[in-house]
Amino acid sequence: MRFSRSLLRFLSFSILLMASWFIFQFARTILSETQNGNLSFVPADATFVMRIDGRQLAETALFSIVMDSKDEEIIRLIERTFKNKVTDNKEFKNTGINFLSDVVIFKMDYQEGIVNGVLVNLTNQRLFDKNITASDQEQHAFSSTENVGLILTYSAKNKEKVSAKGLQKLADSILQSKTTHKVQQLIANREEGKFTEVFIKGNFLGNALSSSESSIVFEQKAQSFLLHGDLSMNDPESDSHKLSHQLAEKGFHITSRVFSKEISDSLGRLLSFMDKPIPEITAFSLNYEGTKIINHTSGFFVVPNMEMVIQCANPFSIQSFLKESSISAQLDYQITDNTVQFQDEVLYYKQLSSNSFYIGSAEQPVFKQRSENELLHISGKLNPLLNIQGGGMMTAFLEMIPIFKACKGISNHSERIQFDIVEKERNKAEIRGELLFKKEYSPMNEILKFILISQMAN
DSSP: OHHHHHHHHHHHHHHHHHHHHHHHHHHHHHHHSOOOOGGGGOOTTOSEEEEEEHHHHHHHHHIIIIITTTOHHHHHHHHHHHHHHHHTTOOOOOOOBOTTSEEEEEEEEETTEEEEEEEEEBSOHHHHHHHOOOOTTSEEEEEEOSSEEEEEEEEETTOOOOOHHHHHHHHHHHTTSOOOOHHHHHTOOOOTTEEEEEEEESOTTOTTTTEEEEEEEEEEOSSEEEEEEEEEESOOOTTTTOOSOOBOOOSEEEEESOOOHHHHHHHHHHTTTSSSOOOOEEEEEEEEEEEEEEEETTEEEEEEEEEEEEEESSOOOHHHHHTOHHHHHHHTOEEOSSEEEETTEEEEEEEEETTEEEEESOSSOOBOOOOTTEEEEEEEOSGGGGOEESOTHHHHHHHHSHHHHHHHHHHHHEEEEEEEEEEEETTEEEEEEEEEEOTTSOHHHHHHHHHHHTTTTO
């Protein structure tokens, strides 16, 4: 009897394995039979281009769910999503788009704003023209050929409108002739595991790096998502990457030897309620371990559990700044020669050099100098970013927000993150990064759960 049961279990397992193998191989065959003609229509003056490999994504997701379906939560989330679609009487319209091929997203300057475009491969032009509709709130244009569809959206800083005819003419002109230029070769490296490639032209890190262009590849490994790429720079200043003190890594860590003037100006506008302007920041080092919310008669204060070194473009006294009566009254704190106190919470501060200072929860911060060629370094766990103590009703409210819940899930299931931009020669830098998950969690399942829980798929 035992032998018979063992044999039955073995046969059942074999049948399941063969069925799964057949489904997977059948899907691979379908997924491999795709045409990718939309790359030929990427505009030559696009400042941002992203190619999403639909075949790779679908194949990886299929393997993750069907072949390695130990995660019951992902199955329940998929079932609930489809059930909600049916219950809400939301139609699944066939748009004629072949999502199992490349989807290309690009951005380009147009008049006083930006045009965002999506190039897709089509299985049915008639269905695309019939079912792709525009929102009343945004300016859209659509165009198509027998095999390729294009969706354009215009946006501007001051929300000014552009001519609908002009936008339509632009959409039609993009699909009227194929182009051949450098970006098409940079983002067409189809290899196992690579599911997204990105090309960026211009200063995506601000004027601090004066970057001319960069190319980045995203791919999946067994327990992690990786990214790697190259960054070209336009004659960076030789002394622009110095940082007098860098914190030893703890919690969630960031050290940046580049800090764009645009971000510094935006921070100044954010803190414009202060009578005294904040200094221009050129570099910083941060250890972040969470946030504490303190109730107050006037409301509440948010006190970060962190350590930070800030370096300024010009000489700056942190003590003189904190002693300004208008600022201390606005933020309701008491100051001594080396502390800032918010009720029972204390932050320490220290002048490190004429233009750099420390402020944080540790009285004696630990410093560790790294290579000056390391322009940006991010490392540690993601949990501290969502660690909120003493929030009460506010924390309970945040837990109800889908995107917060989704972010908390992915941070709890990840092991660590690391991201670096390292200068290799005067005008070139290397980009590399990894988001590593714990052994019991599949990277693709975690991304799918993030999309479903955050309701991005709705």
